[in-house]
Amino acid sequence: MIQTLxxxxxxxxSNYKDLEMEISRTWKVRTKTVPVVLGASGTIKKGLDxxxxxxxxxxxxxxxxKITLMSTTHHL
Numbered sequence: 738m739i740q741t742l743x744x745x746x747x748x749x750x751s752n753y754k755d756l757e758m759e760i761s762r763t764w765k766v767r768t769k770t771v772p773v774v775l776g777a778s779g780t781i782k783k784g785l786d787x788x789x790x791x792x793x794x795x796x797x798x799x800x801x802x803k804i805t806l807m808s809t810t811h812h813l
Contacts (some may be wrong), residue, residue, distance in 0.1 A: 742782040746772040790812045
């Protein structure tokens with residue numbers, strides 16, 4: 738399960754790199770892609786708390802897990 742999350746995080750960074758560069762170039766701002774990856778069962782990758790601190794707002798890993806689990810059960 739953790740290996741899947743690591744692969745997903747790497748894929749997100751790769752997929753969004755072009756968008757990150759385009760925004761930087763177009764708007765002349767510095768950008769950074771912050772991967773936030775959770776499994777459907779709420780499994781989190783190490784370092785999620787640090788990544789969430791880079792985002793605006795006050796999200797915690799526990800809150801994000803709760804949102805994920807509630808969304809997963811809603812779709813069943």
